[in-house]
Amino acid sequence: xxxxxxxxxxxxxxxxxxxxxxxxxxxxxxxxxxxxxxxxxxxxxxxxxxxxxxxxxxxxxxxxxxxxxxxxxxxxxxxxxxxxxxxxxxxxxxxxxxxxxxxxxxxxxxxxxxxxxxxxxxxxxxxxxxxxxxxxxxxxxxxxxxxxxxxxxxxxxxxxxxxxxxxxxxxxxxxxxxxxxxxxxxxxxxxxxxxxxxxxxxxxxxxxxxxxxxxxxxxxxxxxxxxxxxxxxxxxxxxxxxxxxxxxxxxxxxxxxxxxxxxxxxxxxxxxxxxxxxxxxxxxxxxxxxxxxxxxxxxxxxxxxxxxxxxxxxx
Numbered sequence: 001x002x003x004x005x006x007x008x009x010x011x012x013x014x015x016x017x018x019x020x021x022x023x024x025x026x027x028x029x030x031x032x033x034x035x036x037x038x039x040x041x042x043x044x045x046x047x048x049x050x051x052x053x054x055x056x057x058x059x060x061x062x063x064x065x066x067x068x069x070x071x072x073x074x075x076x077x078x079x080x081x082x083x084x085x086x087x088x089x090x091x092x093x094x095x096x097x098x099x100x101x102x103x104x105x106x107x108x109x110x111x112x113x114x115x116x117x118x119x120x121x122x123x124x125x126x127x128x129x130x131x132x133x134x135x136x137x138x139x140x141x142x143x144x145x146x147x148x149x150x151x152x153x154x155x156x157x158x159x160x161x162x163x164x165x166x167x168x169x170x171x172x173x174x175x176x177x178x179x180x181x182x183x184x185x186x187x188x189x190x191x192x193x194x195x196x197x198x199x200x201x202x203x204x205x206x207x208x209x210x211x212x213x214x215x216x217x218x219x220x221x222x223x224x225x226x227x228x229x230x231x232x233x234x235x236x237x238x239x240x241x242x243x244x245x246x247x248x249x250x251x252x253x254x255x256x257x258x259x260x261x262x263x264x265x266x267x268x269x270x271x272x273x274x275x276x277x278x279x280x281x282x283x284x285x286x287x288x289x290x291x292x293x294x295x296x297x298x299x300x301x302x303x304x305x306x307x308x309x310x311x312x313x314x315x
Contacts, residue, residue: 021274054191062089069096069313082136082156084113084116087120090103102143104146108135153180153186165280237250246278247281256270
């Protein structure tokens, strides 16, 4: 699919999700649409914030156990990264691997993905880099050369699995199982349960970067769909949903208002919210059991001394 057609297809999907999501009793927007070019930039800023422990904790695990993780993956592998973003942590894994054949970064943000792919080509001479622009939560095809040679290992860092509900996460794990094949493996980053003060601060930082990241989806609606939001009049909220075991991000309307999007109006009551993202937290046994129900066995587990975060080695 050429770039122009892909952009048109993505905009149509975005429009459908926005119109359907804002028409629900609990207004909601799929979290994948947070990640346009500006959203990706803001998220990379979030990962460096003092409150945002997942990135630095997972990075420390990868660095401390790089040799063990490379041994788990084996030589001559094709590394598939779902939701690649900037691929910063992936550099640790690729740098430790024994003669990797290919790196396949998969992401919905085409421009950001191009930059990531170019950086890997420059940093790892001889490594085939084959980016795939797609929504990884839906079915898609891998490059044929990846299917033809070498073991396939999926890499899904950053606790992104927590953004999916139980049904979506299960379908994702089943899809990855099919894509890596019976001899393949997966490295999955999982954020673990911890003190609520730590959790909530990670999604509502003092500098307000996460608020900008959340509000940016309204900027995107204005730009791409002719929306009439006043983005910074919608307040960013992070709250704990005990039933779901998840931190939720919302955008709250401060007033009664009607917002137009491409000729259609959506009413907001004062205090009404748009649910934009959930980040579910797991315990180690719970996630191992969940993975087993969807085609995987936990062979290895790497975590930090405080058990804030875990990387599961699944086969």
